[in-house]
Amino acid sequence: MRLAAALVLAAAVAAAFTPRIEVAAAAAAAALVAAWRLDRGAVRAVARFSLVLGVAFAAAVAAAAVAWSSGLAPGLRVGGTVLLRLVVLAVAASVVARKVDVERLLRAAERLGLERLGLLLGLSLNALPHLTHTATTVWTAHRLRSGGRWRSMRRLPELAEVLLAHTARVADRAAAAAALRGHTALIRVTAPITTTARIVVVTGRPGGGKTPVVAAAAEELGRRGIRVVGFLQPAVVEDGRKVGFELRDAATGETAELARRVEAGEGMHGTSFVFAQAGFELGRRALAAAAPGVVLVVDEIGPVELRGGGHWPAVRRALAVSGVRGAVVVVRRALVPSLLVALDATDAVVVDLEDPDVDDPVAAIVNTLIFNS
Amino acid sequence: MTDLRPWTAAALYGALWGAMEATAGTALHLGRVPLRGEIMGLLGLLCLVCLRRLQPRVGVVLTAGVVAIFLKVFTLGGLYPGPLVGIALQALAVELAFLVAPGPWAAALGGAVALGTNPVQRVITAWILGGTEAATAVLRAVGELGGVDPVVVLGAAVGLAAALGAVGGALAWRLAGRVRRRLGGGS
Numbered sequence: 001m002r003l004a005a006a007l008v009l010a011a012a013v014a015a016a017f018t019p020r021i022e023v024a025a026a027a028a029a030a031a032l033v034a035a036w037r038l039d040r041g042a043v044r045a046v047a048r049f050s051l052v053l054g055v056a057f058a059a060a061v062a063a064a065a066v067a068w069s070s071g072l073a074p075g076l077r078v079g080g081t082v083l084l085r086l087v088v089l090a091v092a093a094s095v096v097a098r099k100v101d102v103e104r105l106l107r108a109a110e111r112l113g114l115e116r117l118g119l120l121l122g123l124s125l126n127a128l129p130h131l132t133h134t135a136t137t138v139w140t141a142h143r144l145r146s147g148g149r150w151r152s153m154r155r156l157p158e159l160a161e162v163l164l165a166h167t168a169r170v171a172d173r174a175a176a177a178a179a180l181r182g183h184t185a186l187i188r189v190t191a192p193i194t195t196t197a198r199i200v201v202v203t204g205r206p207g208g209g210k211t212p213v214v215a216a217a218a219e220e221l222g223r224r225g226i227r228v229v230g231f232l233q234p235a236v237v238e239d240g241r242k243v244g245f246e247l248r249d250a251a252t253g254e255t256a257e258l259a260r261r262v263e264a265g266e267g268m269h270g271t272s273f274v275f276a277q278a279g280f281e282l283g284r285r286a287l288a289a290a291a292p293g294v295v296l297v298v299d300e301i302g303p304v305e306l307r308g309g310g311h312w313p314a315v316r317r318a319l320a321v322s323g324v325r326g327a328v329v330v331v332r333r334a335l336v337p338s339l340l341v342a343l344d345a346t347d348a349v350v351v352d353l354e355d356p357d358v359d360d361p362v363a364a365i366v367n368t369l370i371f372n373s
Numbered sequence: 374m375t376d377l378r379p380w381t382a383a384a385l386y387g388a389l390w391g392a393m394e395a396t397a398g399t400a401l402h403l404g405r406v407p408l409r410g411e412i413m414g415l416l417g418l419l420c421l422v423c424l425r426r427l428q429p430r431v432g433v434v435l436t437a438g439v440v441a442i443f444l445k446v447f448t449l450g451g452l453y454p455g456p457l458v459g460i461a462l463q464a465l466a467v468e469l470a471f472l473v474a475p476g477p478w479a480a481a482l483g484g485a486v487a488l489g490t491n492p493v494q495r496v497i498t499a500w501i502l503g504g505t506e507a508a509t510a511v512l513r514a515v516g517e518l519g520g521v522d523p524v525v526v527l528g529a530a531v532g533l534a535a536a537l538g539a540v541g542g543a544l545a546w547r548l549a550g551r552v553r554r555r556l557g558g559g560s
Contacts, residue, residue, distance in 0.1 A: 019504060062503045062510075069513040070506060078503045078510075085502055093446060117439075120380055124388035124440045131385070132392050157548055164423045164548070165555045167389050171382035268556075307378055 001037070008034040009092055016088040021077055024084040031088045035095050042094040051090060059083035123174055131167065138163055193343050195319040197296070198326035200368050201340070202361070203333045204353030207242075210330045211235070213353060214299050217328060217365040218250050221295055224370065226325065227251075229289040230297035230318070231282070233258060233330075247279040249286040250297045256282040275310075284314040292323025295369055300330035301339055319343075326369040379428035380436060386424040387440025390417050394445050394456055410495075411534060413456075414463060414488045415541045417441070421467045422480045422542060426549035427556070434471065438464025458501075459494050463487040477546045484542020489535030492527055 012031035016024050035043050046052075063079025109118020142159045146152035204210050211234050218228045229251045236244040236257075244260040258279025261272055268274050290296060296318050304310040319327060331339045333352065340348060349368045351361050358364055393416050401409035421434050441460050470483030500508035512523040 017501070058502075062499070062507050065510040065514050066503070066506050069510040074506055078507050081504065082502050082507070096446065116380070120384040120436065121440060121443050123381060124384045124391070124444060127385055127388045128392055128444065131389050132396070135389075135392070160419060161548060161551050161555060163389070164386075164419070164552045167385050168382060168423075168427055168552065168556055171378065171385040174381045174385065 005034040005037040009038065009095060012088055013092050016085045021081050021084070024081050024088075028084040028087045028091075031091045035091045039095055039098055042098050043091065045094045045098070046087075046090045055083060055086045055090065058086060127170060127174070130170065134166055135163055138166070193316050193319050195324065195327075195343070196322075197319060197324040198369055199343055199348035200326065200328045200365050201336060201348050201350045202328060202330045202353070202365065203336055203350060206332070207235075208353050210353060211299055213361045214297060214328055214330055214365070216362045218295075218297050220362060220366050221369065224366070226369070227291075227294045228297055229286060229291075229294050230299075230328075231286045232297065232299045244273065245279075247282050247286075249282060251286065251289060254282060258283075280310065283311050287311070287314040287318040290318035290321040290324055292321070293325050295325050296327040298327060298329045300332075301335065302332070303335065306335060306339065306342060328365055328369070379430040379433045382424060382428045383433040383436035384440055386420045387437035388444060390420040390437060390460075391441040391444025393417075393420075394441060394460065398456060410459065410491045411488060411537060414459065414491055414538065415545075417460065417463050418467065418484050418487055418538065418541050419545045419548065421464065422483070422545035423549040423552055425467065425471050425479075426476075426546065427553055429471075431472065432468070434468040435464050438468075458497060459491070462490050462494060466490065477543055480542040480546035480549075481539040482542070484538035484540070484545065485535040486538070488538025488541065489531050491534050492530035496527075 008030055012027040012034065015027040016031070018024070032043060035046075059079045059082045062082040063075045065075075066078040067075025109115055109121070138159060142155065143152050146155050202210055202214055211232055215232055215234075218232075221228050231250055232248045233245045234248060235242045236246055242261070245258045246255050247258040248255045256278040257276045259273040259275050262274050287296065287298075296315075298311065298315055301312075301315070302310065305312040305315070318324070329339065329343075333354075336350060349364075351358060351364045351368075353361055394413060397416070398409070398413045401412060406412070421437060424437055425434050438460055441464070442457055445456055445460060466486035467479075467483035470486060471479040473479070474482050496508050496511055499511045503510075512527065
């Protein structure tokens with residue numbers, strides 16, 4: 001019954017735009033009946049005074065304009081047609097607006113093979129209250145700071161700049177969040193890295209000791225005669241506070257600044273850090289030493305890399321080297337699914353430092369690379 | 374791997390545009406504010422040019438237009454075709470302009486075409502809602518008000534709107550540059 005009503009409503013929208021006013025009248029009646037069956041609240045919402053007034057005003061203007069140019073009878077006919085068409089459109093929009101739901105939208109988009117579009121529309125719906133709230137806050141702050149209507153008007157470009165920049169930051173954060181949740185529709189892998197190297201993914205909570213574990217594993221592999229290339233990203237700590245990261249070449253020990261923490265909202269790529277090109281350059285050189293038989297160390301892969309930036313191109317080139325024995329890749333736990341998709345590595349070994357079953361993570365890494373390669 | 378940040382940016386800028394259409398656009402419409410179409414057109418242009426300067430990728434502007442239309446539909450009376458036609462034409466104009474011209478010139482060209490279609494768009498909306506008679510009535514009314522040939526009046530309106538759009542597009546490009554510097558992306 002609900003499906004029939006929905007079909008009648010859709011047919012009414014189409015029929016309302018046929019040239020005959022009688023058909024438009026029938027379409028309006030059918031739309032109202034169908035909407036009443038589907039959602040009585042939607043019909044009541046259309047009956048709001050301001051909306052009725054707006055529809056009547058538009059119809060009256062159309063009638064007056066046509067009556068003025070072509071005579072009273074055509075004017076009344078066109079006015080009536082406009083009125084009926086607007087009623088149908090308002091009723092249909094009201095029903096659709098009350099039924100919209102992000103999850104339902106995503107499911108419908110998936111069924112149509114438009115998952116990415118569905119995600120983007122869902123994202124826009126989710127972001128709407130946030131953007132509206134931000135715009136209101138920015139406007140209020142702008143008015144208070146400006147002191148006077150004229151001064152506030154002169155500073156409108158500054159207001160627009162703040163709002164547009166904020167929107168870009170939210171977009172970056174949304175992309176990172178999508179990667180964190182493993183939304184493969186938004187982090188589509190057009191060409192996943194295919195490698196024969198044994199992949200060991202090291203994960204755990206932030207500050208949980210991933211870098212020291214990987215450094216110890218690299219040392220142990222070196223003691224056993226296996227050459228290790230790549231990089232580590234130890235945190236830079238000042239006065240007990242993590243203020244950034246440096247990048248250290250695992251083979252040569254050379255270091256360079258990679259990232260520095262900045263004030264909230266001033267970071268790059270939706271993070272609270274600004275990045276130094278020198279760090280990426282050293283990482284690229286460290287990975288360029290990849291050769292047959294070596295083990296790669298990549299500490300670490302983040303949302304930026306999973307969107308194709310940062311260290312990712314260098315990682316891709318290193319893993320493409322034929323005969324690479326294995327790779328130890330550090331990643332936050334939430335990014336593990338996305339990383340596995342990006343590496344096309346369904347047989348990777350995941351060493352989770354929080355897993356109580358992993359007594360000795362260093363041994364787990366080393367043994368995987370020595371005995372299972 | 375494809376960097377899909379351009380698409381999340383398109384969604385967010387489309388949402389911003391849609392939100393402005395649903396709030397400021399509705400307020401201007403109900404208040405019968407003169408030049409409301411041009412004001413909303415300039416705001417939309419600002420969003421689109423900024424998006425294209427930050428994410429120079431083909432298709433992002435059209436995607437933002439689709440998102441804005443989607444959000445506009447889900448406001449009461451949102452199926453009223455005028456603003457929907459306007460949003461679609463504007464996104465299409467700016468997208469095409471950036472395909473055929475470089476940077477600031479594309480912004481100015483896109484702005485000129487986007488706003489230049491505004492007067493014509495009113496005739497199109499009248500035709501959709503009221504048929505040929507209503508569209509003719511709009512043209513006749515315009516002509517009689519000015520006392521000259523309606524086509525001349527319409528042409529003059531298109532020219533003025535296009536000039537406004539070109540200036541608006543160029544200014545939007547400059548503002549987008551400031552936004553990019555604020556985000557740490559250089560000049």
